[in-house]
Amino acid sequence: MNTQPSESRKKRSARRAGEFPPPPEPLAVPVFDSHTHLDITVHEAGMPGGRAADPVEALITAAAKSGVDRLVQVGVDVASSRWGAELAARHPSVLATVALHPNEAPTLDDLDEALREIETLAAESRVRGLGETGLDTFRTGEAGRPAQERSFRAHIAIAKRYAKALVIHDRDAHQDVLRILDEEGAPDTVVLHCFSGDADFAAECVRRGYLLSFAGTVTFANAGDLRAAAVVTPPEQMLVETDAPYLTPVPYRGRPNASYLIPLTVRALAEVTGRDLDALCAAISANGERVFGSWR
Numbered sequence: 001m002n003t004q005p006s007e008s009r010k011k012r013s014a015r016r017a018g019e020f021p022p023p024p025e026p027l028a029v030p031v032f033d034s035h036t037h038l039d040i041t042v043h044e045a046g047m048p049g050g051r052a053a054d055p056v057e058a059l060i061t062a063a064a065k066s067g068v069d070r071l072v073q074v075g076v077d078v079a080s081s082r083w084g085a086e087l088a089a090r091h092p093s094v095l096a097t098v099a100l101h102p103n104e105a106p107t108l109d110d111l112d113e114a115l116r117e118i119e120t121l122a123a124e125s126r127v128r129g130l131g132e133t134g135l136d137t138f139r140t141g142e143a144g145r146p147a148q149e150r151s152f153r154a155h156i157a158i159a160k161r162y163a164k165a166l167v168i169h170d171r172d173a174h175q176d177v178l179r180i181l182d183e184e185g186a187p188d189t190v191v192l193h194c195f196s197g198d199a200d201f202a203a204e205c206v207r208r209g210y211l212l213s214f215a216g217t218v219t220f221a222n223a224g225d226l227r228a229a230a231v232v233t234p235p236e237q238m239l240v241e242t243d244a245p246y247l248t249p250v251p252y253r254g255r256p257n258a259s260y261l262i263p264l265t266v267r268a269l270a271e272v273t274g275r276d277l278d279a280l281c282a283a284i285s286a287n288g289e290r291v292f293g294s295w296r
C-alpha cells in the first residue's frame, strides 16, 4: 500500500528517533483514537515489534489489544486524504476525515482544485469529517495567512454541505478560529483536535458545544494550563487522541506514538479530572459514535 508522504509532509515532520514504547496495561472499557496518522506513522517509525507484511494492520491490531478498538485516520493533503478514505472504506475499525492541513494549503499551486478533490472525498460514506483544517500562525508566516484562512473557510462550508464533523487544528490562533467560525457559522459538530488552550478558552468552547480532544500533551510536565482545561471539560464533550506519530505521552516523549498508547493519556485525563477511568472511557466512546457516527 502506498504510504509515501508528500515532500511537504516530510519537511513538516522531523523523523522520529527510537523504538516504539512497550504496550501499556489494556483498558477495561474500550475507547477510540479520535486523531491519528497511520500513513505518516508507518513511513516515519515503521511498526511496533519490527517488520510486518502489513504495518498499518499491525498498528490497528496493537491498538485493539490496548482496548483502543476504533480510530479516526486524519488527512493532511489530497493524497493522504484519499489514502485514509480508501482505508476506512475497507476497514471496520477505521473512519476517515479529509482535509488540507493549514500549513499545507498555502503551499499549493492550485488550492481551488485541491479543495474540489477534498469535497469529492467528503461525500464518501466512511469519511465522517473535514480535518485537519484550521489556523496555524506558528508555522505559517504572514504571506501564507490569506490562503490558510480561505482554505479553513472552504472546509467549514464543505462540512456543513455534507453534515460532517469539522476537525480543527488551532495553533496559536484561538481567537481567530472562533472569529472565523462565527463569521461562517459553525457546523453542528466541531472538534478541537489536540486542544491547546487554557481553562478559559476551554470553558468558551464547552459553552459553544464543541468537543475538546486531548492528546499526550496533557501528560507533559509543563502542561498545567492544559490540565486545568481538562478539568472544566465535561465528559460528554471530551475526546482523546494520539496525533500519532507525534506527541507521545510521558514517560516516552521523543519516541514514536501510536494508538496503542492511548491508555496512558486517558488514564492521565481520569486522574487529572478525578473521574472514574471506566466511566470516562464509556463517555468518550459514546461521544465518538455521536460525533463521527457508527464504525459498523
Ligand SMILES: [Zn+2]
Residues within 6 Å of the ligand: 035, 037, 074, 132, 243
Ligand atoms: Zn494531526
